[in-house]
Amino acid sequence: MKVAYWPGCVSRGFTPELHGSMAKIAPLLDIELVEIDRGACCGAGVIAEHNQELADTLNARTFALAQEVDGAALMMNICSTCQGAQSECQERLDANADYRAHVNQTLAKEDLSYEKGLSNKNLLWLLVEELGLAELRSRVCRPLTDLRVGPFYGCYIVRPAPRLGIDESRPRDEYLGLVIEALGGTVIEYAGSHKCCGFPIITMNKEASLQQAGRHLGDAVDAAADCIVTPCPLCHLNLDLQQPLAEKVVGRKLKMPVLHLPQLVGLALGLAPGELGLQRHVVKPTAVIDWTTSVVAEVGASTADS
Amino acid sequence: MEFTLRLRRYDPESGDPAYWEEHTVDLEPHRSVLEAILQAKALTDGSIGIRCSCRAAICGSCGVRVNGQPGLACHTHLDKAQRGAPDGVIEVEPMGNMPVIKDLIVDMDAVHWKKIRRVTPWLQPKLPVPEREYIVEHEAMVDVTQSMACIQCGACVSDCLSMEVDRDFIGPAALTKAYRFVGDPRDARTGERLKDLAEDPHGIYDCTHCFKCIDACPKGVAPMSQIMRLRRRAGSDFHIEDANNGERHERAFVSLVRRYGLLNEAELLPRSYGGDSTLAKFKPVAAKELASSLPAIAKALLRGKVTPTTALKPHKLAKRDLAAIERIYDEVEGRDERLELNLYISGRDEDLA
Numbered sequence: 126m127k128v129a130y131w132p133g134c135v136s137r138g139f140t141p142e143l144h145g146s147m148a149k150i151a152p153l154l155d156i157e158l159v160e161i162d163r164g165a166c167c168g169a170g171v172i173a174e175h176n177q178e179l180a181d182t183l184n185a186r187t188f189a190l191a192q193e194v195d196g197a198a199l200m201m202n203i204c205s206t207c208q209g210a211q212s213e214c215q216e217r218l219d220a221n222a223d224y225r226a227h228v229n230q231t232l233a234k235e236d237l238s239y240e241k242g243l244s245n246k247n248l249l250w251l252l253v254e255e256l257g258l259a260e261l262r263s264r265v266c267r268p269l270t271d272l273r274v275g276p277f278y279g280c281y282i283v284r285p286a287p288r289l290g291i292d293e294s295r296p297r298d299e300y301l302g303l304v305i306e307a308l309g310g311t312v313i314e315y316a317g318s319h320k321c322c323g324f325p326i327i328t329m330n331k332e333a334s335l336q337q338a339g340r341h342l343g344d345a346v347d348a349a350a351d352c353i354v355t356p357c358p359l360c361h362l363n364l365d366l367q368q369p370l371a372e373k374v375v376g377r378k379l380k381m382p383v384l385h386l387p388q389l390v391g392l393a394l395g396l397a398p399g400e401l402g403l404q405r406h407v408v409k410p411t412a413v414i415d416w417t418t419s420v421v422a423e424v425g426a427s428t429a430d431s
Numbered sequence: 432m433e434f435t436l437r438l439r440r441y442d443p444e445s446g447d448p449a450y451w452e453e454h455t456v457d458l459e460p461h462r463s464v465l466e467a468i469l470q471a472k473a474l475t476d477g478s479i480g481i482r483c484s485c486r487a488a489i490c491g492s493c494g495v496r497v498n499g500q501p502g503l504a505c506h507t508h509l510d511k512a513q514r515g516a517p518d519g520v521i522e523v524e525p526m527g528n529m530p531v532i533k534d535l536i537v538d539m540d541a542v543h544w545k546k547i548r549r550v551t552p553w554l555q556p557k558l559p560v561p562e563r564e565y566i567v568e569h570e571a572m573v574d575v576t577q578s579m580a581c582i583q584c585g586a587c588v589s590d591c592l593s594m595e596v597d598r599d600f601i602g603p604a605a606l607t608k609a610y611r612f613v614g615d616p617r618d619a620r621t622g623e624r625l626k627d628l629a630e631d632p633h634g635i636y637d638c639t640h641c642f643k644c645i646d647a648c649p650k651g652v653a654p655m656s657q658i659m660r661l662r663r664r665a666g667s668d669f670h671i672e673d674a675n676n677g678e679r680h681e682r683a684f685v686s687l688v689r690r691y692g693l694l695n696e697a698e699l700l701p702r703s704y705g706g707d708s709t710l711a712k713f714k715p716v717a718a719k720e721l722a723s724s725l726p727a728i729a730k731a732l733l734r735g736k737v738t739p740t741t742a743l744k745p746h747k748l749a750k751r752d753l754a755a756i757e758r759i760y761d762e763v764e765g766r767d768e769r770l771e772l773n774l775y776i777s778g779r780d781e782d783l784a
Contacts, residue, residue, distance in 0.1 A: 134693040134694035134696075134746075135694065135696065137693070137746050138693070138694065138695070138696050138697075138745075138746060139696045139697075139731070139736070140736070141736070142736065162748075162749075163748060163749065163752045165688060165692045165693065165748070165752075165756050166688045166692065166693050166694045168684075168688070169684075169694070170640055170659075171680070171681055171684040171685070172684065172685055172688060173659070174659045174662050174663060174681060175663065175666065175667060175681050175682075175684075175685045176663075176667070176685075176763060176764060176769055177769070177770070177771045177772065178763050178766075178769065178770040178771070179685075179759070179760065179763045179764065181772075182759050182763055183688075183756065183759060186755070186756075186759070209642075216774070217772045217774065220772075220774055220777075220778075220779040220780060221772060221774075221777060221779065221780055222780055224772050227770070231759055231762055231763065232759075234755075234758065235755050280592075280640070280641040280642050280643075281642070284641065284642030284643060284645065284646045285642050285645045285646045286646055293514060320592055320595075320641070321592045321593075321639045321640075321641035321643075323596075323639060325639050325640040326593070326636070326637060326638070326639045326640075328676045328680045328700065328703040328704065329636040329637065329675045329676055329677050329680065330597065330632065330633075330636070330637050330675065332597075333593060333596045333597040333600075333637065333639075334639070336596035336597070337592065337595075337596050337639070340596065366727055366730075366731055366736070367727055369727055369730065370723075370724070370727060404734065404735070405734045405735050405736040406734065406736065407727065407730045407731060407734060407736065
């Protein structure tokens, strides 16, 4: 499957292991990534907060670039925040022909134009809806048996539900659990899975921001999770990079490894932890990886489960 | 058709902890969760505490959580609630972030109304007061109609994730009320209101942008969008440089994307504290903040997560794309008026309905 691939900013900046691990798993899932390397930052809601039309125009430009990729089935992103911020802009662009024409007029100087109805899916949605869980399961060569994984979605990919196309027939707010199961892992339910990591207010109210991160990580610890997995690199910054500070704010040791979604998928597909950049995290994923043998959790076997 | 409810019961006067209790009712599937609660109360246990009045999603009295989601009991159909219940039993509990008075009744005075009062929820008119009515342009009021649709049910307050960790956060309902007057052309205190809300450490910049209130609201008010409107007016129209770094963060973010096309995290942090300049990191306020983050930064460098190159030499787009982005910025920001499409007001094109 050929996709117009939008990596976002953070995956190429402060979480390079996300972009890197996506590149590693793509060929194993027969996903051909055609990177949109000319698009601007989605704005993460902040540009829209400043000027809505500016955010809509920048993202319409990215959408137009994606639509120019020959033979691409859809646009794929690897960031919950990109998904939410772009979906918000797309909702307005798709809802009103006059507004779309107005925005396209700004893009016309570059000979670009956005046509309504683009399909823009996070890797998580693509795994379930395009590749399919059965197919994903069939490609697992090192099942995550006995690995207890807590999902952490990131706000932007689960709310508001109507905008993100979440309903009874498409429970996208449950997909992480489905993927963890398909990879052979055990899904851990805990209070914080769909809550906010606190990242957006880290510069405005650091205490409250780290309280949020620390609280959810603590809930995952209490539910005896080995690690948590997230499709959002911004959540990863607050949950992993800031975890030492979050520990101080909530006054408890957490030591909770936080994996990017493609890293978890990559482990189950047989890739080595080093290839997936797991050594780059602030909280070492020792619960997930036996570093001497590169074997997942306590499981020594590397047999397929199907 | 039979439905089973699992109600959260609590009577503080009893001294006993809260507990769950199941009731089975017989109602048509399109009837509401409120009607089911009232039937259980009428037929099996008169002591069940629930506050309600209009039963038509107008009065805002029956805010509860159904299957963990905040909303109005009278506005939730039984069949839909049952489909949303993992074990088929409809779970009803009191709203969050507010103390429970009894069973499903929470203390709205202690939290919700206190916060509403905090934002001076009345018009402070321009002087002199006209002899008869103020005449305003019809269009001038369209912008605030979404905030006026609020029925004060507290569903957004219930699940506000900022309030969960910061009890002092003014919160989605009260800030929506604030926008109702900030956006009103008859009000004389727009600037003062915005300054007050921007400078309060628990004001507009304390919202963590989690969209919980948008999903919670049974009336489509989208409180978070109103908070973003308050920020937009405070920052772009009144240029209020608040003590919470809110305006600086926004300005730094917007200008970094203009310059590099992509977000440059290493520059965003110091600029959010020290102002929108490459020298920001050397300002005392930024340096102090960066020093407190030093352990995290050092560890990130150590693990090769962040390399000195990525930290100092930011990724950016190619020249021609940067030129295009700059042109878009100039064109859009150069307009006489900011263009804002609010789908609540404009609706959607019919072919999408």
